[in-house]
Amino acid sequence: MASITLLGLRISVYTRIARLALEEKKVDYQLQEVDIFADTGPPEEYLELNPFGTIPCLLYGDFKLYETGAICRYVDEMFLGVPLQPKEPAPRARMNQIISVFDSYTYRPMVWDVYVQRIVIPGSGGRADEQLIAAALPTIQTALQQIDLWRGDSEFLVGDAITLADLYAYPMLRYFIETGEGEAMLASFPRLQEWLSQMQLRPSARATSFHSASDSEGGF
Numbered sequence: 001m002a003s004i005t006l007l008g009l010r011i012s013v014y015t016r017i018a019r020l021a022l023e024e025k026k027v028d029y030q031l032q033e034v035d036i037f038a039d040t041g042p043p044e045e046y047l048e049l050n051p052f053g054t055i056p057c058l059l060y061g062d063f064k065l066y067e068t069g070a071i072c073r074y075v076d077e078m079f080l081g082v083p084l085q086p087k088e089p090a091p092r093a094r095m096n097q098i099i100s101v102f103d104s105y106t107y108r109p110m111v112w113d114v115y116v117q118r119i120v121i122p123g124s125g126g127r128a129d130e131q132l133i134a135a136a137l138p139t140i141q142t143a144l145q146q147i148d149l150w151r152g153d154s155e156f157l158v159g160d161a162i163t164l165a166d167l168y169a170y171p172m173l174r175y176f177i178e179t180g181e182g183e184a185m186l187a188s189f190p191r192l193q194e195w196l197s198q199m200q201l202r203p204s205a206r207a208t209s210f211h212s213a214s215d216s217e218g219g220f
């Protein structure tokens with residue numbers, strides 16, 4: 001059997017989503033780091049695989065695939081193991097809706113406008129853009145309200161089995177909760193906070209930590 005390589009970065013949200021899918025399916029793969037954020041931009045060889053320059057990209061034999069949603073669904077459908085997508089149309093649609101909400105409305109606000117501004121930029125001596133942070137929060141609040149409402153009392157975001165919706169939500173919320181704004185907002189969604197704590201205990205979450213393997217992601 002050909003081996004699977006995922007090109008991406010350990011610190012990248014979308015790389016982590018794809019890794020979580022591979023881990024949950026118990027598929028062997030190797031992560032090959034590609035520094036798309038280098039000053040010189042993504043490496044030329046990488047742009048030949050994905051001309052948009054985003055990560056991740058999956059290689060399996062001759063098959064090359066970028067776009068995280070496509071990668072996750074391919075991994076789920078191609079390999080044995082626990083299914084990551086509901087079979088019934090309504091929960092499947094809800095899962096896809098949640099993924100779309102994260103892609104369209106929360107990735108940039110949570111990760112770039114709040115986490116990067118609040119943690120990464122000050123960490124390298126810069127000053128956070130407070131207006132950007134403040135402007136990002138209402139959209140995030142709306143998204144979390146919706147997801148909390150749709151979820152009800154289910155164990156996972158859609159029903160009582162893990163789905164791709166959980167795998168999309170976890171890395172974004174993991175970064176967001178490292179900020180004071182994220183911690184405060186999550187405190188008003190106790191069920192989501194509990195879900196985040198449970199997700200954090202999964203072997204897939206531990207195996208894909210944003211930080212080095214020995215670093216914990218605890219503390220909330």
Ligand SMILES: N[C@@H](CCC(=O)N[C@@H](CS)C(=O)NCC(=O)O)C(=O)O
Pocket residue numbers: 012013014015036052053054055056066067068069
């Ligand atoms: N639509 C892409 C988005 C992936 C994405 O935005 N990845 C980030 C890293 S977490 C990235 O590559 N950013 C660089 C860029 O947007 O140029 C997907 O689903 O894979």
